[in-house]
Amino acid sequence: MAFLVMSCNNSKENKEQNNSEASMNDTENPLLAESTLPYFAPNFKLLKNEHFKPAIVAGIEQQKAAVEEIANNPEDPTFENTVLALEKSGEQLNRALQVFNALGSANTNDTIQALDEEMAPRLAAQKDAIYLNEKLFQRFKTLYEKRQSLDLDSESLKLLENYYEDFEIAGANLSAEDKEQLKKYNAQLATLTTKFGKTLLAANNDGAVTFTEKEQLSGVSEDVLQSRKNEKGEGWTIPLQNTTQQPLLASMDNRDSRQKLFESAWYRADGGDHDTRGIVKEIVELRAKKAQLLGFNNYAEWSLQKTMAKNPANVNKFFSGLIPAATAKAQSEAGEIQKMIASKGGDFTLEPWDWNYYAEMVRKAKYDLDENQIKPYFEMYTVLEKGVFYAAEKLYGITFKERKDIPVYHEDMRVYELFEENGDALGLFYVDYFARPSKRGGAWMSNFVTQSKLYNKKPVIYNVCNFPKPSEGKPALLTYDEVETMFHEFGHALHGFFADQEYPSLSGTAVARDFVEFPSQFNENWALYPEVLKNYAVHYKTGEPIPQELIDKIKKSGTFNQGYSLTENLASSNLDMQWHTISADKDIEDVNGFEKEALHKTHLDVVHAVPPRYRSTYFAHIFSGGYAAGYYSYLWTEMLHHDAYNWFENHGGLTRENGQRFRDMILSRGNTQDLEKMYKKWRGSDPKIEPMLKARGLK
Numbered sequence: 005m006a007f008l009v010m011s012c013n014n015s016k017e018n019k020e021q022n023n024s025e026a027s028m029n030d031t032e033n034p035l036l037a038e039s040t041l042p043y044f045a046p047n048f049k050l051l052k053n054e055h056f057k058p059a060i061v062a063g064i065e066q067q068k069a070a071v072e073e074i075a076n077n078p079e080d081p082t083f084e085n086t087v088l089a090l091e092k093s094g095e096q097l098n099r100a101l102q103v104f105n106a107l108g109s110a111n112t113n114d115t116i117q118a119l120d121e122e123m124a125p126r127l128a129a130q131k132d133a134i135y136l137n138e139k140l141f142q143r144f145k146t147l148y149e150k151r152q153s154l155d156l157d158s159e160s161l162k163l164l165e166n167y168y169e170d171f172e173i174a175g176a177n178l179s180a181e182d183k184e185q186l187k188k189y190n191a192q193l194a195t196l197t198t199k200f201g202k203t204l205l206a207a208n209n210d211g212a213v214t215f216t217e218k219e220q221l222s223g224v225s226e227d228v229l230q231s232r233k234n235e236k237g238e239g240w241t242i243p244l245q246n247t248t249q250q251p252l253l254a255s256m257d258n259r260d261s262r263q264k265l266f267e268s269a270w271y272r273a274d275g276g277d278h279d280t281r282g283i284v285k286e287i288v289e290l291r292a293k294k295a296q297l298l299g300f301n302n303y304a305e306w307s308l309q310k311t312m313a314k315n316p317a318n319v320n321k322f323f324s325g326l327i328p329a330a331t332a333k334a335q336s337e338a339g340e341i342q343k344m345i346a347s348k349g350g351d352f353t354l355e356p357w358d359w360n361y362y363a364e365m366v367r368k369a370k371y372d373l374d375e376n377q378i379k380p381y382f383e384m385y386t387v388l389e390k391g392v393f394y395a396a397e398k399l400y401g402i403t404f405k406e407r408k409d410i411p412v413y414h415e416d417m418r419v420y421e422l423f424e425e426n427g428d429a430l431g432l433f434y435v436d437y438f439a440r441p442s443k444r445g446g447a448w449m450s451n452f453v454t455q456s457k458l459y460n461k462k463p464v465i466y467n468v469c470n471f472p473k474p475s476e477g478k479p480a481l482l483t484y485d486e487v488e489t490m491f492h493e494f495g496h497a498l499h500g501f502f503a504d505q506e507y508p509s510l511s512g513t514a515v516a517r518d519f520v521e522f523p524s525q526f527n528e529n530w531a532l533y534p535e536v537l538k539n540y541a542v543h544y545k546t547g548e549p550i551p552q553e554l555i556d557k558i559k560k561s562g563t564f565n566q567g568y569s570l571t572e573n574l575a576s577s578n579l580d581m582q583w584h585t586i587s588a589d590k591d592i593e594d595v596n597g598f599e600k601e602a603l604h605k606t607h608l609d610v611v612h613a614v615p616p617r618y619r620s621t622y623f624a625h626i627f628s629g630g631y632a633a634g635y636y637s638y639l640w641t642e643m644l645h646h647d648a649y650n651w652f653e654n655h656g657g658l659t660r661e662n663g664q665r666f667r668d669m670i671l672s673r674g675n676t677q678d679l680e681k682m683y684k685k686w687r688g689s690d691p692k693i694e695p696m697l698k699a700r701g702l703k
């Protein structure tokens with residue numbers, strides 16, 4: 005049994021893992037029953053590592069049995085015995101997974117990691133057992149075809165449609181023969197995407213560049229040099245980051261060294277021992293065939309069905325609106341950098357490996373922002389309580405009260421209870437802000453308990469960040485980026501708190517990828533709103549408000565290098581869309597040639613010194629991550645949030661009335677409406693790109 009050989013430092017845990025599945029003393033496992041705490045909050049006081057496996061296994065078994073029962077029900081399908089029954093089948097499993105996933109990301113250990121690996125294939129198989137279950141699908145199909153005569157309320161109708169579409173997307177509507185073919189494609193794709201990830205990892209490792217003379221690394225800080233020293237003491241090795249541009253290029257004085265590091269990044273996985281070109285070709289061709297089997301012209305058409313953008317044509321139209329402004333600005337930035345090169349005595353044409361080095365000089369001259377000057381005005385809990393919470397109170401009328409009686413999984417956490425304007429309870433909010441080794445990088449929001457009227461549940465939500473923990477007795481002071489992150493994650497939280505759905509699978513943040521980052525990015529706008537800023541940005545020692553001069557610097561620094569950054573992003577977003585709009589009969593002869601042509605025909609190669617953020621050969625988001633035909637989402641939600649904020653600016657800004665309208669028409673709607681129509685109804689028009697261009701300083 006595999007799990008017995010997993011490394012585990014705690015012998016007691018090893019012994020308990022040895023128990024056969026789901027045979028724990030169930031009465032003590034807090035995940036096997038509904039929590040008795042307020043808001044059904046997880047009882048971390050009772051929770052132990054050994055509780056996860058039996059609870060997850062029990063959840064899988066329970067759902068399996070429920071699905072079989074629905075599929076084999078001799079009665080004719082009804083909304084209740086089929087749609088609602090399937091919706092309810094995952095309750096136990098979700099309860100266990102919500103807590104398990106939270107700890108797996110924010111407070112993991114060997115036991116959780118081993119269990120995660122063990123459970124991943126079983127959970128994937130569970131999904132197939134539902135969506136490729138022929139009898140179950142036929143029941144949904146019967147209901148779907150007569151959906152208008154079922155007399156369903158709009159949310160129940162949406163639930164039926166949503167499940168039906170998921171069945172369809174998974175291929176449930178195919179003939180038995182085609183289903184077998186689809187399974188083969190899926191299995192091949194799973195193997196290929198894993199292979200891409202592994203090959204890229206090896207190529208990344210191989211691409212690390214070693215410098216033997218200190219002069220080659222002139223300009224790099226002593227700290228970095230120290231940490232990059234070879235074990236044998238024979239030089240310094242610089243590992244590659246995922247992106248084309250490498251952070252150290254901004255400080256390396258030696259032009260040859262810059263070129264060497266850049267080219268190592270640029271040519272990784274393009275030839276040599278760890279070549280991904282063949283894998284890229286196979287993946288895109290297989291995806292095109294899969295889409296064709298499912299009845300679509302190309303993969304993007306298939307995968308964009310449930311998004312706000314809806315189809316590749318809309319995405320491409322969005323790109324073409326941005327490309328001229330982005331490249332024009334990048335062109336002028338290139339001119340400025342070329343001048344900087346000349347002023348430093350350089351006599352050469354700007355190349356991609358020079359960009360960040362000279363852009364850094366331009367930044368220092370024109371946009372310099374000294375974090376150490378700013379941080380004393382951003383004490384972490386002051387930012388949270390007097391900034392993030394304050395803005396939410398002004399907009400939505402909600403209030404916050406700390407609760408010290410709710411159990412947490414780590415002592416660094418705080419818990420707040422949220423109330424409506426009229427005093428009604430709204431939900432529980434946990435913050436877990438400090439970095440530690442047991443936490444993965446980044447910042448995120450999720451639910452311990454999802455809002456649903458079906459189960460009479462209010463949301464229990466958490467935000468996790470990775471702010472550096474100060475030493476004992478010192479305040480936690482944030483950079484402006486971190487302040488924005490806090491507002492961002494709370495924007496997701498608001499989307500979850502204001503959820504007002506009957507069904508958990510349509511609740512709150514369960515929306516398409518090109519919409520889910522909209523409420524969070526939108527909430528960032530309030531960080532610099534004068535009334536909010538005035539309330540929270542005060543010196544932690546003196547109580548003095550942040551000087552206007554610093555605010556201006558923060559604002560200005562936001563427009564630095566935006567031509568470059570938008571162009572490099574568009575280049576990769578565009579590559580993603582072009583790879584996924586090829587038809588099934590297309591034979592890719594040359595991956596690099598395709599890439600070159602893709603950039604050329606969209607005019608994304610006009611500024612020679614601005615390469616794509618990721619080249620195809622190392623574009624993990626789309627070839628091993630979950631972003632195939634979805635990388636555009638980052639820019640799409642950026643458009644939405646600036647456009648939305650523009651509406652607020654034109655209607656009086658931070659007011660209760662504006663907030664309520666946004667809550668009623670957007671934040672409370674979860675996934676119950678067509679996202680495009682929902683947005684348009686609130687905004688009064690389709691989203692426009694102009695506010696985004698203006699915010700980036702491109703207009």
Ligand SMILES: [Zn+2]
Pocket residue numbers: 492496521524
């Ligand atoms: Zn986010």
